[in-house]
Amino acid sequence: MTLTRRSFIAGTAGAGIAACGLPRIVLAQTQADLTLLSYDDAQWGPVWDDMLSGFAAEPRHGVRGVTRRIVPWSELDSSIRRLGDANAADLIIMDGPIIATYAALGVIRPVDDIFPPEEQERFVRASTQAAVWQDRFYGPALDESSQGLWYNRSILDRHGIIPPTSLETAWTWDEAREVFREVQAKERERRGNDQFWAVLLGQQGQLGGGQYTGQMMARSNGEAGSPTFAAISEDGLKASGFIDTPEAMEAYSFIQSLYAGEGLAPMSGTTDFFINEQCAFWLAAVSRRTEFEPANPNLRVGDTVSVTAAPYFRTPIIHTGSLHYGVSAFTREPERALELLKTLAAPKNLIRTAVAVGDYPSRSDLIDDPAFKDLHEDPLNIFTQSMRAWGHSRPKTPGFSEYQTIIDRMLADIARGGNVEALTRAATAELDQRLIRFKRYVRP
Amino acid sequence: MTTPQVRCNGKGAASCGRRAVLRLPTRSPLAALCFVLPALLAVMIFQYGPILAAILSSMKEYSPAGRSLGFVGLQNFVDLLQSGVFWKSFWLTLGFILLKVVLQMSIGLGTAMLLAANTRFNRLVRFFVFLPSVISIVVVGHIFVYMFDRETGVLNAISAAISGYKINWFTDPLPTQIMMVILSLWRDAGIVMLVLIAGLQAIPAQLFEAARIDGSSQRQLFFHMTLPLLARSIQFCAVFSTLNAMGIVPPIVSMTKGGPFEATNLLGYMVYEEAFSYFDWGRTSALSLVILVLMLSLLAIEHWLLKPRWQS
Numbered sequence: 001m002t003l004t005r006r007s008f009i010a011g012t013a014g015a016g017i018a019a020c021g022l023p024r025i026v027l028a029q030t031q032a033d034l035t036l037l038s039y040d041d042a043q044w045g046p047v048w049d050d051m052l053s054g055f056a057a058e059p060r061h062g063v064r065g066v067t068r069r070i071v072p073w074s075e076l077d078s079s080i081r082r083l084g085d086a087n088a089a090d091l092i093i094m095d096g097p098i099i100a101t102y103a104a105l106g107v108i109r110p111v112d113d114i115f116p117p118e119e120q121e122r123f124v125r126a127s128t129q130a131a132v133w134q135d136r137f138y139g140p141a142l143d144e145s146s147q148g149l150w151y152n153r154s155i156l157d158r159h160g161i162i163p164p165t166s167l168e169t170a171w172t173w174d175e176a177r178e179v180f181r182e183v184q185a186k187e188r189e190r191r192g193n194d195q196f197w198a199v200l201l202g203q204q205g206q207l208g209g210g211q212y213t214g215q216m217m218a219r220s221n222g223e224a225g226s227p228t229f230a231a232i233s234e235d236g237l238k239a240s241g242f243i244d245t246p247e248a249m250e251a252y253s254f255i256q257s258l259y260a261g262e263g264l265a266p267m268s269g270t271t272d273f274f275i276n277e278q279c280a281f282w283l284a285a286v287s288r289r290t291e292f293e294p295a296n297p298n299l300r301v302g303d304t305v306s307v308t309a310a311p312y313f314r315t316p317i318i319h320t321g322s323l324h325y326g327v328s329a330f331t332r333e334p335e336r337a338l339e340l341l342k343t344l345a346a347p348k349n350l351i352r353t354a355v356a357v358g359d360y361p362s363r364s365d366l367i368d369d370p371a372f373k374d375l376h377e378d379p380l381n382i383f384t385q386s387m388r389a390w391g392h393s394r395p396k397t398p399g400f401s402e403y404q405t406i407i408d409r410m411l412a413d414i415a416r417g418g419n420v421e422a423l424t425r426a427a428t429a430e431l432d433q434r435l436i437r438f439k440r441y442v443r444p
Numbered sequence: 445m446t447t448p449q450v451r452c453n454g455k456g457a458a459s460c461g462r463r464a465v466l467r468l469p470t471r472s473p474l475a476a477l478c479f480v481l482p483a484l485l486a487v488m489i490f491q492y493g494p495i496l497a498a499i500l501s502s503m504k505e506y507s508p509a510g511r512s513l514g515f516v517g518l519q520n521f522v523d524l525l526q527s528g529v530f531w532k533s534f535w536l537t538l539g540f541i542l543l544k545v546v547l548q549m550s551i552g553l554g555t556a557m558l559l560a561a562n563t564r565f566n567r568l569v570r571f572f573v574f575l576p577s578v579i580s581i582v583v584v585g586h587i588f589v590y591m592f593d594r595e596t597g598v599l600n601a602i603s604a605a606i607s608g609y610k611i612n613w614f615t616d617p618l619p620t621q622i623m624m625v626i627l628s629l630w631r632d633a634g635i636v637m638l639v640l641i642a643g644l645q646a647i648p649a650q651l652f653e654a655a656r657i658d659g660s661s662q663r664q665l666f667f668h669m670t671l672p673l674l675a676r677s678i679q680f681c682a683v684f685s686t687l688n689a690m691g692i693v694p695p696i697v698s699m700t701k702g703g704p705f706e707a708t709n710l711l712g713y714m715v716y717e718e719a720f721s722y723f724d725w726g727r728t729s730a731l732s733l734v735i736l737v738l739m740l741s742l743l744a745i746e747h748w749l750l751k752p753r754w755q756s
Contacts, residue, residue: 078720081509105509195595207615260615267615268595269699399508405721409703416615416704430529434722437508 033063034333034340037080037089039073043290043356051352055343063336077401083107088330090337091344096130096141096322097394097404100236103133104398104441108326110136114338115345126320127362130393134443140345141322141362142353146387147213148307148318149176149199150274150282150289152299159186163308165378167385170309170316173217173254176281180264183280197273198264199281201255203288205269208255208411211394211404212319213283215411218243218251219392221313229315235442236397239431243407244424251313252411252420260417267416275299283310285321286375286383290358306379309386320391322362360387398441402434495736501729508723520730529706530714530731534738537711540621541689541742544628548685549678551629552636557670559637560644570641574634584631585695592623617707620700624708627695632688636681643677644670675752682746690739711735 038048045068052066069089071079080092080102094102102108112120115137120128127141151163161179164170171179180198187196201209201217208214215231222228228247232239242248258265266273273279275292277299282288292299299305310318325344331337343349347363351371354361360375360383361367367384368376375384397403410427414420502520505513524530555573559566576584591598592613600610613619647670655665671678693712696702702709702717711731718728 078723081723084511101508105507107509197595266595267612268593269589269614270593270596272596402722405717409701412701412703413705418705437724441507 034066034091034336035089036066036068036340037076037083037092037328038068038070039076039093040070041073044353045070047352047356051344051349052340055340061336061339066340080107081105083328083330088332089328090331090333091340092326092328093142094139094324094326096127096324097396097400099131099138099324099326100133100396101398101400102326103136103138104438106441107329108138109329109331109334110138111140111327111338111341112137114342115140122363122365124320124322124360124362124364124367124387124391126387126391126393127322127324129396130322131324133396133398139324139326139341140350141324142344142350143322143357143359144354144362144387144391145285145287145321145359146318146383146391147216147283147285147310147320148383148386149310150284150292150305150307152274152277152280152304153306154298154304155187155277155280156183158190159183163306165308165382167309167316167382167389171311173220173311173313176311177254177258177262177264180258180281181262184264187280195278197266197279199258199283200271200273200279201258201265201283203271203282203284205271206408206412207259207267207269208408208415209283210411211407212321214255214415215243215395215407216310216317216319217255217313218248219395220315220317221247221251222315224315229317230395232395232397232403235444236395236399237435237439237442239403239435240428242395243431244428247314249420249424252414252424254313255411256414256417256420259415265415286360286380287358301374302377302379307382309382310390316390317392318386318390319394320387322393360384397435398438399431399435403431406431406434495733498729498732498736501725502733504726506723506725510723510725516726520726521734524727524730524734529709532706533709533711533714534734536707536709537690537738540625540710541686543625544689545682545685545746547625548629548632548636549681551633552640552681553674553678555633555637556640556644560641570634570637573637576631577634579631581631581692581694582698584627585698588623588627588695589699614700615704617705620704620707624692624695624700628689628692632685636685639677639681639684640674643674647673672753675750679747679750679752682750683743686739686742686746690735711738 036048036052038045048068052068055061056063056065076093077095077098080094080098083089083092092108094108099108103110120132120137123131123140124144127144128137131138131141149163156163159182161183163179176199184196184198188194202213204210204212206214209217219229219231222230222245226245226247227242228245231242231248233242259267266279274282275295277296289301289305292305293301301307310316325341327334327337327341347366350361350363351366351369354366355371360372361369366372374380394400395403406427410423413423503515503517505516505519507513559570559573579587590596592600594600594610594613594615597613600613604610611619613623651669651673652665655669660668690710690712692710693716696708696710696713697716700708702713712735715728715731715735718724718731
């Protein structure tokens with residue numbers, strides 16, 4: 001049989017139609033009763049899949065299967081907002097700081113009927129703070145993070161610098177800056193070049209440390225309970241008077257001094273400096289060890305790498321971070337969805353999810369589990385103490401995406417050497433204007 | 445409309461041993477419409493449908509979850525036109541497009557004239573000039589980070605070794621804007637060059653020969669023959685460059701996020717931020733329509749400016 005153009009086109013079209021039909025057949029065969037909307041996480045993905053198939057395998061749950069719908073991390077937020085009757089998922093994975101947004105917009109349902117206050121108290125304080133909006137609880141966390149000041153012990157030993165080993169003796173930022181100046185000058189002299197910096201702020205490569213780390217520094221310049229410490233009004237709708245106080249601006253100026261002022265932090269969007277041993281300190285989360293240990297065999301926690309408490313100005317604070325399970329307001333299977341939620345938030349599963357990424361479990365009573373033994377030993381126990389004593393969720397507002405975008409940009413431009421007051425005023429005005437939009441979603 | 449027929453040396457189709465020709469039953473406009481309708485519908489739905497949807501969305505207010513909250517008339521446009529950030533971004537975008545188009549055409553024409561001859565060396569160089577055009581724009585962004593990063597970039601390593609001075613790529617507005625222009629030119633240089641080479645090779649050599657015999661200088665040949673005869677190709681390249689200048693959003697997202705100090709906050713990036721950071725679909729649609737009008741105006745001006753003289 002000779003291949004003619006006509007038969008080639010017909011064959012290609014037929015194959016195309018068959019290929020389009022195939023997924024439908026596969027889909028029909030694996031049709032599930034429940035859906036979990038998640039993102040493509042290499043560490044958590046297999047754990048979630050295993051837990052979901054375990055749930056479906058138990059006949060008492062009465063489900064044929066649980067499908068994990070996967071979207072890229074960058075699209076998770078918009079995918080959750082778009083949930084509706086036509087685009088239903090039963091359970092979702094959601095980032096802690098944005099829970100207030102989803103709760104205010106009504107795309108998730110409160111779950112305090114299965115997590116009453118006494119049950120909520122079992123969770124780490126900061127993770128519960130993140131999950132509560134207007135007195136309702138919206139979902140248990142599946143991990144909890146903590147921040148500290150990682151340091152390269154080999155470099156510091158070389159120059160006889162010994163950082164504090166307890167929260168009580170933690171550095172203030174002014175003390176830390178003195179050490180930064182010393183180690184940078186000595187190490188640059190030893191290396192004979194300027195490709196070494198004292199400190200790296202934050203873990204996403206944002207100049208100024210971004211909202212997660214940089215703003216934590218600014219909050220610490222206020223007394224506990226002050227507007228500077230709160231960093232947003234109680235209803236989450238007003239930034240003026242909170243992020244533009246004299247104390248906050250003083251902290252922003254300090255951040256600027258680390259970058260454009262004295263060049264103690266690299267003016268770069270990459271985060272490899274600590275991994276490449278071009279940086280002595282790194283203010284970042286506990287889970288970063290899963291990044292630098294495999295990347296550089298010279299960096300071993302407890303041996304060549306250690307950690308000290310995050311420095312502060314007036315009030316010690318660290319921003320924690322957590323991902324949470326939530327139940328979609330549009331679920332067609334609310335009872336089964338809640339059943340799945342309870343299973344995922346069971347102690348053994350919370351241990352699994354925390355271990356998978358090197359974080360803490362979200363429940364306080366699980367932190368002492370043998371699975372987290374290394375987090376209770378020196379030097380990582382400083383993260384444990386920080387989380388318990390200084391841990392706070394990020395400023396709570398239904399417009400968190402707006403808040404983060406504008407604060408990130410403001411801190412980056414401040415780090416680059418911009419006028420602190422002008423940039424703060426502009427960011428505050430823009431934020432106030434953006435947050436007005438949420439007024440109708442907030443109960444007075 | 446004409447009826448298709450097969451000519452077979454004056455004989456009928458059947459008598460020359462070929463299959464009978466399909467004949468349209470009538471010359472009815474209705475039959476013609478039936479043939480055109482599917483394509484027409486596809487164009488209406490997929491090309492003009494989104495524009496109509498954007499027009500409708502631009503006159504509505506949306507919740508941050510994307511649900512319509514009702515009509516607000518032209519309020520989104522009013523808000524936009526009263527915003528200082530918008531106007532700053534508007535002039536920045538206009539300047540970027542003009543600079544990009546002028547430089548792209550100049551560089552493209554220069555490389556096309558240098559590499560027009562079909563030698564083995566020229567073909568190799570053309571391949572390397574064309575290569576960036578087929579690299580993903582996201583990858584291009586990452587390549588530029590490694591090249592231009594202030595502390596770890598290759599360019600600053602060279603600059604520091606030679607002069608002891610580092611350029612503030614990504615931290616000062618002007619160097620960052622220059623970097624974005626370089627990125628955009630580098631990415632599109634290959635396609636513009638190929639189109640112009642094709643245009644150059646399509647000009648009959650006899651024309652140049654005749655002009656030379658008549659005593660034309662090289663300068664006269666370029667301005668009075670090459671450029672006018674390349675007008676169509678130049679027009680296409682200008683349109684292509686303009687559209688690509690507006691589409692330079694992915695590297696801004698991955699590299700500068702509109703900064704430093706809003707220096708790369710082009711209108712395209714503003715749309716991205718309104719849509720995916722602020723989730724304001726009404727403003728996003730209004731901004732998209734403003735961009736549409738801007739682009740149509742620019743393309744109309746380019747069409748008028750670059751129209752071949754014989755079309756006037």
